[in-house]
Amino acid sequence: MNFVKVFCAVVLAAASPAFAQEGNGPTEPVSHLAVENAEIPIAAFSTRSDFGTAMLSPKGTRFAFVHRSDGEAKVVLMDSDTLEPLHTIRTGEKYGFNWFRWAGEDRILMSIEATTSFFGMPIPISRLVVFDIPTQKATAIGFRKQGVEGDDVLYIDPYGRFIILSMSESLFEQPDVWRYPLDGSGEDGAVKVQKRDRLVDEWFADDQGTVRMGVGWTRGDSTIIHYRSAPGEDLRRVTKLKRDAEELDNWDILGIYAGSDTGYAMMKGADGRQVLREFDYATGEPGRLIHQQPGWDVDSVLFNDRKLVGIRYTDDERQTVWFDEEMAAHQKALEQALPGSRISIASRAGTERMLVMQYGASDPGALYVFTPAQRSLKMIAALRPEIDHTRMSEVRAIEYAARDGTPIRAYLTLPRGREAHDLPLVVLPHGGPYGIRDTLRYDDWPQLLASRGYAVLQPNFRGSGGYGEAFEELGDGQIGRRMQDDLDDAMDWAVAKGFVDPGRVCMVGASYGGYAALWGVIRNPERYRCAASFAGVTDFNAQIKYSGKYMERRYRKDFRRKVKGEGDAEIDLDDVSPASQIHRLTRPVLLVHGNEDTRVPFSQFKTMVEAAEKAGKTLETLELEDNHNLAKEESERAWLEALVAFLAQHNPPD
Structure with missing residues (x-):
């Protein structure tokens, strides 16, 4: 594994940051010693970062990141205190890699992908694997007979005991929803918690794992939304909307919470930019405005458990607005500790530990682990040690x-x-x-x-x-x-x-x-x-025809209209x-x-x-x-x- 080990630590003081060096390694990448006028090799600009998609475990004792080499993605586990590698999970060269998530403190859930052919068309097939850290054993998650989407996870038990998984038995069937164990017992231990419905193509669960919403699409390009307020209730139709209905944009589901019909949704504001509002899933009606960023779209929303703590938007650079005063103070302290850089908190274990990205317009940046209680900011690695940002x-x-x-x-x-x-x-x-x-x-x-x-x-x-x-x-x-x-x-x-x-x-x-x-x-x-x-693209008519094969019906016409125009303006x-x-x-x-x-x-x-x-x-x-x-x-x-x-x-x- 080619990554730079810890080579410095920063202690965050209350007023101004103080710096101290840890370890025996160099404090700067070796490329900094290069002659100023020497040409930087092309290979340096095609090198992949060893630290992709880094994520802390729920308690922050470990973190994992994706490392790609030799055509294979690997998930690397590291100790958050010592910054020593613990284990490398290999996915295999014949599989693509989609994502990983923590399932409790001791398990990693991974989505991998293969490709099959369906009437001459390549079709991606996703599957799940769970890796148990204490036993270092990987187990496939799924059924002997299942459709192409095997990684539609609706909920992960915080203790890593099970997941709630939506899955079809074939390409042409609507999905059932299963409570699937992660203890290695496989499909014999799976329990169906929601049977398929011919009007539902996608299911959604709340923060306790209860299936609360179903969305389906008709041949006439309409969207039908079903909802229940509590477990045990029957699903009822909330609305049916045409493909081009503006109200459809409101159903950008950011979270459904047990005991409440109110969540959050991103939707268009009066000026056409994306804003954050409360949303009533039982009625389909928007609630009060939570945040509107003047001049810019709200890109994403940040939560800590059920608490809304901030939003992100992008002007020329990615920006964070913290609603939580403690997180805002942490952001300010990090910016003081790493002046002249952009700072992004990439992953959090509550407010006890965080992974921090530092970067700039001409700097690939570095990854740090931040422990607020100790006021400690340890550098894990330069993301691209081959690149000397000073040049x-x-x-x-x-x-x-x-x-x-x-x-x-x-x-x-x-x-x-x-x-x-x-x-x-x-x-x-x-x-x-x-x-x-x-x-x-x-x-x-x-x-x-x-x-x-x-x-x-x-x-x-x-x-x-x-x-x-x-x-x-x-x-x-x-x-x-x-x-x-x-x-x-x-x-x-x-x-x-x-x-x-x-x-x-x-x-x-x-x-x-x-x-x-x-x-x-x-x-x-x-x-x-x-x-x-x-x-x-060299032939747009052929590209439209090709892309349309992979698009859901409700998007196909819209894509064609955007590319070709419509009416007298069609080209x-x-x-x-x-x-x-x-x-x-x-x-x-x-x-x-x-x-x-x-x-x-x-x-x-x-x-x-x-x-x-x-x-x-x-x-x-x-x-x-x-x-x-x-x-x-x-x-x-x-x-x-x-x-x-x-x-x-x-x-x-x-």
């Missing part, structure tokens, strides 16, 4: 006006050690495109490109998430059109400010960003010298698809794709290659043995090496 480039938030006056937020990375004038530029749009956004947080790709001498601009074009419903809807039907204009306008802003040489601009991206890069050089070759695409997607418009290509293109991609299928790559051959166009191509998310470190390194070489040839930084 990373400055990232700043900027705002520009699109040609129609729409304000667009973007992030500009300027190469370290170079004058910010007449620089070569890489425009790097995000994927999605809808509801996704970039933020002011460390990002490998911009930092790699900046280390090679490029300015990098990441625009949150119209359709991006986080800026309210109205801004996202500005992107409806605008793929390849006004969404693309926003990217061009970002370039114009950088040129007008003097940062960028207009004759040295390329566009690079992945997924939707890969599409935007391809379309950019086809649509506006006078602007862009080259384009590089990883896993980009012909062939007009903005790179494969259909390949005859217009006059600039160099690097096309890279994973042949195991199930999000944007490898057929999109093959379609583009075949279209280029027919049109007599030349593409630089790279096929990777990987999926849409570049799960393998060596795959991302191969992509980045190809990208840097491609840019050096077609848009040299000097």
Whole structure:
């Protein structure tokens, strides 16, 4: 296991933090000793953090994190006091890994995934495994005959004795709900607590494990919601809503509590931004407003048992608003102890112990364990010890006006050690495109490109998430059109400010960003010298058809409408698809794709290659043995090496 052991500790004083060093290891990663002008290896930017999804046990005596290496995810257990490793749980190379959760203090519940074929279509199958720490024994959770979703856990007993599990017996049946033991006795000890209902596709339980709500979807794209106020009562229909009914957004269930019909829900406020309100599940009616963050969506809600203690939102960076005074004081003390950084409390065992993330826009950050009673903050590890944050480039938030006056937020990375004038530029749009956004947080790709001498601009074009419903809807039907204009306008802003040489601009991206890069050089070759695409969409009509196979009925039409537009505004997607418009290509293109991609299928790559051959166009191509998310470190390194070489040839930084 390649992780940095404890190398410093911070004692939190009441007024100002005092620092003390623990252990014999270095206080800084070895890379800090590198010569300042030495080129940072590409491999450093494709290295995975050893500490993914870290989580404390309920009492805080242990913590676990996901460690990925050699194509396999492992769950590593560590002692919270000594920070020594206790055990490594291997999931196996042939399985994907979804998540883990603590089941009491001595058990870990894990969801793993395999893929099967159904009439030629790949279908993911999820299954559960429980690992008992004292015996170090792993046991499968589930039934000999079950459907594809085997990890729909509604409730975990805090003592780790059982879970409440919703599961279908086959692909075409509604789920039953079971109380399933975690003691290794298997399905013989399982007890059915809620039989299936033909009108219910998904069940919800309260904080005591009682099934309280059932939601189903009809062939007519309606949603039916059933509810009971207490155990023993019959489920009754609360409401039936059409797919496009605004009231459906109110049923964003954050928690159902025993003895109460009132919970919390995230819903749209008067300005179209997401707010937190109380919600009456028995009537379907919103209650009082709990929190509205001026100018921003509420992203998530923080609880301590049943108590609401805070919310999170994202402006340029992730922010936390604590309603709990004790947690607010802890946050302030942590910010004082680690000045100049963003601080996020990633996991808590009540208020007795916490896992703390420290990071910045040009700093991958570090993970700490915080014990408030001892006023002790111990560093577990640098998340990316190969990255020397003191050699990373400055990232700043900027705002520009699109040609129609729409304000667009973007992030500009300027190469370290170079004058910010007449620089070569890489425009790097995000994927999605809808509801996704970039933020002011460390990002490998911009930092790699900046280390090679490029300015990098990441625009949150119209359709991006986080800026309210109205801004996202500005992107409806605008793929390849006004969404693309926003990217061009970002370039114009950088040129007008003097940062960028207009004759040295390329566009690079992945997924939707890969599409935007391809379309950019086809649509506006006078602007862009080259384009590089990883896993980009090349034929939007084929992508809509493919994606629709995996979407629930209520989302399929909405996705099509967002992409194509509707009525008089509906667009012909062939007009903005790179494969259909390949005859217009006059600039160099690097096309890279994973042949195991199930999000944007490898057929999109093959379609583009075949279209280029027919049109007599030349593409630089790279096929990777990987999926849409570049799960393998060596795959991302191969992509980045190809990208840097491609840019050096077609848009040299000097």
